[in-house]
Amino acid sequence: MKNKIKNTTRRSFIQGATAGTALAAAGISGFPHVVRAADPVKVGVIHPVTGWAQYSGSQCRFGALAAIEEVNASGGIKSLGGAAVDAMLGDAQSKAEVGAGEVEKMADAGVSAIVGAYASNICLATTQAAAKHGIPHAVDVGVSDKIVSRGLTNTFRFGPGFGAITKAGVEGFLAVNKAAGNPTKTVAIVNEETTGFGAGIAGIMTKGLAPAGIEVVEVLSHPTPNKDFRNIALKLKEIDPDVLIPSHYYNEGVLFLRTLQRQKVQPKAIYSVLGGASSQYRFVSEFPDAAQYVMDCNHWFDPKNAGALALQKKTNAAGLHYNYEVFLAYTAMMFTLDAIERAGSADRTAITEAMTASTWGGHIMPYGATKMENGQNTGARPLVMQVQGSDIGVINPSEYATAEAIFPRPV
Numbered sequence: 001m002k003n004k005i006k007n008t009t010r011r012s013f014i015q016g017a018t019a020g021t022a023l024a025a026a027g028i029s030g031f032p033h034v035v036r037a038a039d040p041v042k043v044g045v046i047h048p049v050t051g052w053a054q055y056s057g058s059q060c061r062f063g064a065l066a067a068i069e070e071v072n073a074s075g076g077i078k079s080l081g082g083a084a085v086d087a088m089l090g091d092a093q094s095k096a097e098v099g100a101g102e103v104e105k106m107a108d109a110g111v112s113a114i115v116g117a118y119a120s121n122i123c124l125a126t127t128q129a130a131a132k133h134g135i136p137h138a139v140d141v142g143v144s145d146k147i148v149s150r151g152l153t154n155t156f157r158f159g160p161g162f163g164a165i166t167k168a169g170v171e172g173f174l175a176v177n178k179a180a181g182n183p184t185k186t187v188a189i190v191n192e193e194t195t196g197f198g199a200g201i202a203g204i205m206t207k208g209l210a211p212a213g214i215e216v217v218e219v220l221s222h223p224t225p226n227k228d229f230r231n232i233a234l235k236l237k238e239i240d241p242d243v244l245i246p247s248h249y250y251n252e253g254v255l256f257l258r259t260l261q262r263q264k265v266q267p268k269a270i271y272s273v274l275g276g277a278s279s280q281y282r283f284v285s286e287f288p289d290a291a292q293y294v295m296d297c298n299h300w301f302d303p304k305n306a307g308a309l310a311l312q313k314k315t316n317a318a319g320l321h322y323n324y325e326v327f328l329a330y331t332a333m334m335f336t337l338d339a340i341e342r343a344g345s346a347d348r349t350a351i352t353e354a355m356t357a358s359t360w361g362g363h364i365m366p367y368g369a370t371k372m373e374n375g376q377n378t379g380a381r382p383l384v385m386q387v388q389g390s391d392i393g394v395i396n397p398s399e400y401a402t403a404e405a406i407f408p409r410p411v
Contacts, residue, residue: 038083044106046116051094063329079344096125103129120144140332160380169273169297170208172384188241194224253277268408293409308364
């Protein structure tokens with residue numbers, strides 16, 4: 001079984017994991033020779049594996065199925081007599097309404113819980129649809145705080161949301177700026193405005209940076225998807241801010257940073273908050289010059305956690321990049337399976353109650369104590385990273401740091 005996942009290429013994983021039995025479709029086949037007395041527990045896995053978000057959605061799917069593989073390999077859900085976890089796959093096709101439709105299919109199929117669905121707008125739709133059926137839904141990546149502020153008792157997010165990440169982004173930048181002698185006076189923000197997470201960044205950043213005497217001189221928004229950043233780059237060249245703060249998804253992140261490189265826009269720093277490409281190993285490997293010295297406040301794993309490093313090794317062996325989608329989806333699934341284990345039941349209500357009361361500490365993230373309030377894990381936190389050479393180092397906070405910030409960046 002382990003050999004199968006190690007030999008799975010990204011292309012074969014995406015092509016194979018689109019229908020049918022989830023574990024077999026992903027090259028993760030379980031143990032066919034082990035006979036279990038208990039019926040399998042069905043868990044829905046919804047991500048956009050086609051459309052504009054297909055790369056990130058496929059990464060999420062891999063992470064979620066890797067968690068299922070580990071639990072099945074260790075004996076399944078022990079409180080249910082060793083029941084295997086059987087994943088039902090759904091493709092949101094990068095559309096919110098399609099994601100909601102996948103939930104309806106899963107409800108009819110009798111899933112006990114759902115994990116997904118990457119983009120904030122899709123997560124808003126899938127959690128709402130799941131609420132109609134009382135299905136507990138663990139959100140893996142979606143950061144819009146609307147996801148957990150609507151009073152849906154079935155919705156849980158183990159990772160931090162937009163507000164917490166942006167607040168940490170302000171604090172992290174001020175720490176880096178102070179250590180460098182406070183060279184930053186002006187900032188420009190470039191954010192996505194379509195899916196719900198980027199639009200709020202300007203207000204939080206402006207309010208947070210003002211006491212340090214840093215002025216946000218321009219806010220430039222763009223749709224998702226977006227195919228051309230040349231006009232924004234020209235505007236930035238005209239404004240000439242000390243620091244750029246971008247916030248968008250992967251494809252836009254790559255295009256934006258490469259456009260800055262081509263247009264020779266060279267601020268003292270590029271400091272992303274939820275920057276999409278800024279702390280992605282794929283981007284670093286494919287476009288090292290454009291990625292160099294970029295900083296990012298974002299989701300990250302605990303670089304000192306053995307489990308996190310083991311998952312990184314497994315991901316790389318499968319020919320994939322160990323980006324935040326992988327370890328967030330893996331964590332969301334493990335949180336879900338831990339709740340099923342503690343509930344000792346495949347009943348949706350029992351699992352929801354177990355999630356609500358969860359104090360799970362077996363995760364691989366740099367978080368404090370797990371505590372769910374209105375479906376949000378209050379112990380979750382992001383880290384601040386920087387691309388240095390061919391690696392991505394943690395530069396803030398100090399207890400997780402693996403590198404010192406290079407700021408201002410060399411030109």
